[in-house]
Amino acid sequence: MSAxxxxxxxxxxxxxxxxxxxxxxxxxxxxxxxEVIYTGCHQTPEQVxxxxxxEDVDLVGLSCLxxxxxxxxxxxxxxxxxxxASDITVIGGGIIPEQDFQMLxxxxxxxxxxxxxxLDSIVDWIRASIQTRDEHH
Amino acid sequence: MTETTAKIxxxxxxxxxxxxxxxxDRIPEARPRLKQLFQYTGKSFIIGITGAPGAxxxxxxxxxxxxxxxxxxxxxxxxxxxxxxxSGGAILGDRVRMLKHAEDEGVFIRxxxxxxxxxxxxxxxxxxxxxxxxxxxxxxxxxTVGIGQQELDIIHHAxxxxxxxxxxxxxxxxxxxxxxxxxxxVFAINKADxxxxxxxxxxxxxxxxxxxxxxxxxxxxxVSIGNLYEPAAFAEQTAELAxxxxxxxxxxxxxxxxxxxxxxxxxxxxxxxxxxxxxDPLLRELTDSGELKRIAQKVKNREADPYTEAEALARxxxxxxxx
Numbered sequence: 001m002s003a004x005x006x007x008x009x010x011x012x013x014x015x016x017x018x019x020x021x022x023x024x025x026x027x028x029x030x031x032x033x034x035e036v037i038y039t040g041c042h043q044t045p046e047q048v049x050x051x052x053x054x055e056d057v058d059l060v061g062l063s064c065l066x067x068x069x070x071x072x073x074x075x076x077x078x079x080x081x082x083x084x085a086s087d088i089t090v091i092g093g094g095i096i097p098e099q100d101f102q103m104l105x106x107x108x109x110x111x112x113x114x115x116x117x118x119l120d121s122i123v124d125w126i127r128a129s130i131q132t133r134d135e136h137h
Numbered sequence: 138m139t140e141t142t143a144k145i146x147x148x149x150x151x152x153x154x155x156x157x158x159x160x161x162d163r164i165p166e167a168r169p170r171l172k173q174l175f176q177y178t179g180k181s182f183i184i185g186i187t188g189a190p191g192a193x194x195x196x197x198x199x200x201x202x203x204x205x206x207x208x209x210x211x212x213x214x215x216x217x218x219x220x221x222x223x224s225g226g227a228i229l230g231d232r233v234r235m236l237k238h239a240e241d242e243g244v245f246i247r248x249x250x251x252x253x254x255x256x257x258x259x260x261x262x263x264x265x266x267x268x269x270x271x272x273x274x275x276x277x278x279x280x281t282v283g284i285g286q287q288e289l290d291i292i293h294h295a296x297x298x299x300x301x302x303x304x305x306x307x308x309x310x311x312x313x314x315x316x317x318x319x320x321x322x323v324f325a326i327n328k329a330d331x332x333x334x335x336x337x338x339x340x341x342x343x344x345x346x347x348x349x350x351x352x353x354x355x356x357x358x359x360v361s362i363g364n365l366y367e368p369a370a371f372a373e374q375t376a377e378l379a380x381x382x383x384x385x386x387x388x389x390x391x392x393x394x395x396x397x398x399x400x401x402x403x404x405x406x407x408x409x410x411x412x413x414x415x416x417d418p419l420l421r422e423l424t425d426s427g428e429l430k431r432i433a434q435k436v437k438n439r440e441a442d443p444y445t446e447a448e449a450l451a452r453x454x455x456x457x458x459x460x
Contacts, residue, residue, distance in 0.1 A: 004162050005225070005252075030226035035250050040233040047239035051232060054239075054246055056154040085151065 006130055009037040009057045011048045013076065016066035017041045021094070025061065028119040034126075045072055049079035052088055058130045064094040074107035081108075089130060093117070142173045148211075148272045150245055157247055157268050161261040171264055178270035179399070181213070182386055183277045185295030187257060187317070190283025192301040193327040195234035196365060198280050200375035201382070202238050205276045212238075213269035213277040214246040217259055227251075231280060245269065256290030257281040263294055263406060287316040293405040296398055297322045297385045299378070302341075304333030309340040318344065321357045323381045329361035355388050419454050 010026045012019055019041050029036045037055045039048070052060050060080075062073055073092045080088050092104060093113040101112055110129065113122050144152040159167035184201070186194045198214060205212050216231035229248035238244040247269075249259040258281055269277050281291050291298055300321035312318055326337055341359050350356060358381045362374040389395035423429035432450075435441040 005250075007158070026228055030221060030228050031224045033221075033225040035220075035227045035229060035248075037232060037248055038228055038230045039236065043236060043239070047236060050239045051246075053151055054154055055229075055232075055248060056151075056158040083151070 006034045006059075006126065007037070007055065007057045008034050008059045008061060008126065009039060009048075009052050009055060010061045010063070011039045011043055011051070012041045012063050013043050013045050013048050013072040014064055014066055014068045015042065016064055016068070016094075018065050019063070021065075022061075022063040025063070025093075025119070025122065028123065029126075032123045032127075045075035045079055048076050049083060049085075052080065053083055053085050057088060059089040059091065059126060062090065062092045062094075064092065064096075067095070069094065069096055070100055070103060073104055073109050077108035087131075091125075093122075139170070139173060141170055142177075142271075145174060145268060145271050146177050146273065153245065153268050153272050154247060157249075157261065157265045160264040160268070161249065161252070161259070171267060174267060174271040178267045181266075181270045181274050181277045182297075183266060183279060183295045184382060185279050185281065185291035185298040186301065187281040187284055187289075187291050187298065187320075188301030188325075188327075189285070189303070189306065192283070192303045193362075194280050194283070194301050195231040197299070197301060197325060197327065197362070197375065197378065198231070198278050199235045199238070200371070201278060201379055202235065202244055204376055204379035206238075206241065206243060210275035211243045211273065212245070213272065213274035214244070214280070215249055215262060215265050215269070215277070216246065216280045217249045217251060217257070217262065217282050219282050220250040220252045222253075225252075245272065245274065251282055254290075255288065257284045257288035258290045258294070262290075263409070266294055284317065286314065289316065289320055292320050293402055296389055296395060297382055299323045299325055299382065301325045301327050302337060303328045304331050304337050309343065312340050312344045322355065322385045323378065324357055324359045325378055326359060326361045328363075330363040330367075334361065353392065355385065355392075355394075358384075415454075419450070423450070 008029055010022050012022055026036045026038045037051065037057060039051055048060065060076065062076060064072060069092060077090050080086055089110050090108065091111040092109050096112055096114055104112060111125055141152055141156065145156065156167060156170055160171060186198055188194055195216065202212050202214065214235065218227055218229045218231060220227045227250035229250060231248060232246060235246055238246065247265065249262060249265060251259045254260045262279065266277055266279065279291065279295055298320050300317060302324060324341055326334055338359060338361060345356060360374065360378045360381055362378065363370055365371050432446050436443050436446065
């Protein structure tokens with residue numbers, strides 16, 4: 001295995017403009033040695049999926065505090081699948097009620113982190129779960 | 138033509154972005170793929186955008202994408218941001234300014250981290266440009282990291298270099314210095330609504346007037362660009378910037394300078410490739426065998442000098458390579 005650099009994207013789909021948490025995560029990922037594509041707020045799922053493919057990231061972290069995660073998160077997974085990029089892992093975070101977890105897992109969201117999750121636990125999850133492409137074959 | 142080559146030449150973004158990633162990560166299989174692509178490169182117009190951190194390079198890049206798309210040109214963008222010297226990580230945030238083009242199939246934006254390169258680009262930038270050329274992009278915009286006075290590798294890759302300046306960065310002595318002020322084909326004075334913009338314009342004009350010009354040589358134009366939040370004026374000013382860039386392109390073609398610059402670029406690429414196929418394996422072998430460390434000890438203790446040692450190593454390795 002060569003020293004693949006882990007590339008992740010942090011994105012906020014939808015109309016929610018509260019990105020303090022997403023920015024803290026982006027910096028935390030930077031300090032963990034990841035390359036982080038930070039794309040900011042107010043994006044459509046289409047923009048998120050297109051950017052993820054153009055940047056060839058291993059993982060997309062979606063943040064949503066507005067309550068629209070039930071629509072927005074699954075849509076990103078769906079679009080990646082349509083574009084033959086379902087190897088890109090999608091995780092989510094924000095204000096997400098526990099009763100929505102199963103629905104999101106079923107839709108292909110691989111992990112959900114809510115307020116109180118430690119930064120280390122998120123980094124550790126990513127390190128353990130990301131298969132860079134070479135490990136696929 | 139292999140499948141990957143065919144896909145990239147057909148403009149497939151997924152294949153192209155994956156190859157760029159492999160080239161960045163220096164995966165051994167990537168180099169042969171780049172070799173196959175090379176014959177399809179060399180037809181794009183490559184524009185470098187450089188300047189200090191926060192000068193507005195990404196915002197102007199975004200505006201230029203809009204202008205070139207109006208002309209129905211396909212656009213590739215490489216945006217470089219710095220790698221942390223501590224963690225090796227990076228925040229690649231240039232895309233934030235270019236979101237409106239995310240879904241346009243004619244625009245491919247790729248962020249690169251410097252990964253230790255010191256010249257304002259990343260080591261893989263040249264390779265990534267070639268991938269975008271093979272995709273058939275008409276225009277490739279290469280945005281450097283925020284630079285100081287002499288991280289100027291962009292001149293080895295771009296046909297036209299745009300230097301983005303902002304008011305308030307120093308007096309006219311700064312404009313006289315070597316380095317960044319010499320490489321501009323077009324100057325953009327950004328944030329020109331701020332105090333000091335007129336003075337900067339005057340100093341730049343003075344600088345250019347005092348530069349000896351051979352007949353027929355290109356004189357870098359200066360374009361002032363004001364507040365982004367006055368959209369009508371901003372659009373007019375960035376359109377003017379795009380026009381000046383196109384003028385420079387026409388000049389490069391008419392004067393034969395384009396071919397001259399492409400030759401300079403080829404020389405740099407050959408010398409880089411030579412380094413990677415001579416110096417890198419040599420250093421790796423010397424490191425693995427421990428010989429490098431032994432020689433370093435000798436040099437440290439002044440029992441040998443580095444020049445004689447290097448000459449002896451070069452002779453030995455070049456001979457063994459002939460076999």
